[in-house]
Amino acid sequence: MDNHHLSPYMTFNRKEWAALRNAVPMTLTQAELSSLQGINEDLSLEEVSEIYLPLSRLLNYYISNHFTRHMILSRFLGQDHKTPYVIGIAGSVAVGKSTTARVLQALLTRWPEHRKVALVTTDGFLYPNKILQERNMMDKKGFPQSYDVKKLLKFVSDIKSGIEKVNAPVYSHSVYDIVENESIEVEQPDILILEGLNVLQNQANGAAKSNRVFVSDYVDFSIYVDAEIPLLHDWYINRFLKFRAGAFSDPSSYFHHYSQIPESEALARAEQVWKTINELNLIENILPTKERASLILTKGADHRVASIQLRK
Numbered sequence: 001m002d003n004h005h006l007s008p009y010m011t012f013n014r015k016e017w018a019a020l021r022n023a024v025p026m027t028l029t030q031a032e033l034s035s036l037q038g039i040n041e042d043l044s045l046e047e048v049s050e051i052y053l054p055l056s057r058l059l060n061y062y063i064s065n066h067f068t069r070h071m072i073l074s075r076f077l078g079q080d081h082k083t084p085y086v087i088g089i090a091g092s093v094a095v096g097k098s099t100t101a102r103v104l105q106a107l108l109t110r111w112p113e114h115r116k117v118a119l120v121t122t123d124g125f126l127y128p129n130k131i132l133q134e135r136n137m138m139d140k141k142g143f144p145q146s147y148d149v150k151k152l153l154k155f156v157s158d159i160k161s162g163i164e165k166v167n168a169p170v171y172s173h174s175v176y177d178i179v180e181n182e183s184i185e186v187e188q189p190d191i192l193i194l195e196g197l198n199v200l201q202n203q204a205n206g207a208a209k210s211n212r213v214f215v216s217d218y219v220d221f222s223i224y225v226d227a228e229i230p231l232l233h234d235w236y237i238n239r240f241l242k243f244r245a246g247a248f249s250d251p252s253s254y255f256h257h258y259s260q261i262p263e264s265e266a267l268a269r270a271e272q273v274w275k276t277i278n279e280l281n282l283i284e285n286i287l288p289t290k291e292r293a294s295l296i297l298t299k300g301a302d303h304r305v306a307s308i309q310l311r312k
């Protein structure tokens with residue numbers, strides 16, 4: 001472990017981190033490991049046990065401590081005081097935030113406390129295409145101004161207040177828009193995993209100047225998933241091609257059009273979108289939030305986590 005005195009982080013390499021899962025062993029059966037792979041067929045099981053399992057153990061300690069504190073507060077107030085633990089997951093488009101979130105959801109549910117873990121992505125709080133078009137912002141999707149931040153803040157604040165049922169809107173990558181008349185209902189979870197490009201943004205990087213409260217104010221533990229730009233570029237293009245391949249026979253998919261033109265043309269468009277939208281957004285609005293994360297996961301080729309930085 002590198003504990004450089006000027007850095008706010010302790011840095012672990014892969015081997016050092018993997019060793020940390022052993023102190024309180026939690027073993028996963030082969031069947032459980034296989035069911036985790038249903039989350040993402042490219043996810044390696046070695047990755048789950050060496051990286052995500054120790055991470056879920058650490059989180060489980062923090063979460064237990066959170067609930068102990070709230071029990072004390074309940075005693076002090078003489079009334080029930082329970083608020084969910086919020087884990088934020090930030091990082092570039094295509095870095096693997098949603099995969100990370102789903103693996104952590106599965107692992108945290110599995111700890112003996114059997115906590116109820118809800119998962120929400122901030123994509124659902126993007127303005128619908130109709131509004132983005134009216135505001136001439138279709139090439140700004142994912143930028144701070146493309147989100148209905150008020151709605152997102154109300155959502156997180158309602159969850160934190162312990163409101164019984166809170167609804168979140170849904171975004172579809174395949175339709176490339178908010179899905180009308182669809183929502184996910186969040187019912188008093190113990191843990192909320194909130195995943196999205198913007199969960200760590202504050203006034204200094206992107207959020208509207210008039211805002212005084214930020215999503216990050218409601219986040220108890222934040223994870224920034226990081227990788228070098230050339231890797232992110234490749235992951236974005238690969239996922240684009242996967243969507244394109246899946247959209248040949250589905251005319252309702254946004255990607256259908258790309259399946260009807262030559263691959264080289266579709267690729268040129270994907271390259272342009274990456275460069276002018278997602279890479280730009282990463283540099284301007286997402287990367288600057290990295291230094292505020294509680295934990296940074298740095299990935300190398302094949303999504304393999306190479307190092308972990310944990311705030312001291």
Ligand SMILES: Nc1ncnc2c1ncn2[C@@H]1O[C@H](COP(=O)(O)OP(=O)(O)OP(=O)(O)O)[C@@H](O)[C@H]1O
Binds near residue numbers: 044098100238302
């Ligand atoms: N741990 C992993 N191992 C292997 N492949 C992965 C892993 N995580 C993500 N991927 C792949 O990388 C691509 C992007 O992943 P994912 O959709 O989870 O990213 P994201 O950060 O949630 O993207 P967005 O912000 O656009 O929603 C997908 O093709 C996914 O299959």
Ligand SMILES: CC(C)(CO)[C@@H](O)C(=O)NCCC(=O)O
Binds near residue numbers: 123197278
């Ligand atoms: C929905 C977001 C913003 C975040 O997941 C992203 O996947 C996206 O669609 N960006 C806009 C440019 C594009 O990739 O088409």
